[in-house]
Amino acid sequence: MSDAILALDSVSKIFGRADKPIYAVRNVSFALQPGRTLALVGESGSGKTTAARLIMREYTPDEGRVLFRGEPLGKGDAKALKAYRSSVQMVFQDPFASLNPTHTIRYHLERPLKLHQKGLGAAQRQAAVVELLERVKLNAKLIMPKFPHELSGGQRQRISIARALAVNPQVIVADEPTSMLDVSVRQGILNLLNDMKAELKLALLYITHDIATARYVADDIMVMYAGQIVEWGAVDRVLDDPQHPYTRLLLSAVPDPDRRFDDVRFADELGRIEEIRTLSSRPQAAIATAGDNHFYRPVPAS
């Protein structure tokens, strides 16, 4: 925990009326470490994007704290906010929506450099753009003059990653970075994120509904349902020996045509879907540990 760059400490975000609160995120704690990837896995509506928005400071927590380099985030002055925004970058699900169709790729990469590295002259900036494009394994000369619509989905996502890297971040939050891409290019993007993490010692939060991909990208995993983290630990450990019934349900089958992950070990869970969802959506009780993974024991129906 001590070398965490960014941490959530018992954070909750509540929507809705006071008499009928919706806990989009409930009592969530985790830490992001340099050179490590944490996967946040959960189905639609489990609270993943709200967690990302809390990290990006689009939301402030209703309970708990977000800590950056060990310091709680306050309202912050403009300078502190700018420093935070360059340290913590986001890569979005839809690379097309996050790029401006009227500007070239060169413009997209020069802009953050102009804003965050004011000391660079034109030639240095151009060299930095080339370096960024090479880092994401694109041909700089060919790509720089192009507009977003002239690129493939995979290339566009590489540009989004290059743009995030332009400000020398320490943390990258990647929210479903491959879900809108063709299956054939997904692996390449995941490999790229892996390389970035290792080479630049980035702390990566990989958000996905697809538990099967977590193993390729992440060192650690958290499984989220109804705003709560129900199980967490080293990724192999959690996927090989899941303890929470909801993790087992996710592993047994999620109706997703792109998945071929169908774990027969947990076929029993499929017959108990509603029961498991009900148990898992209540505030979870005592934390338990099995080997390296941690999980909540669901509160049984009274």
Ligand SMILES: Nc1ncnc2c1ncn2[C@@H]1O[C@H](COP(=O)(O)OP(=O)(O)OP(=O)(O)O)[C@@H](O)[C@H]1O
């Ligand atoms: N601004 C909001 N106002 C009211 N309820 C919200 C708001 N944002 C999210 N919620 C609710 O909070 C819960 C978590 O939503 P969130 O978008 O974080 O889930 P998610 O796991 O990211 O889902 P998806 O993968 O579909 O984006 C959902 O029940 C959602 O309806």
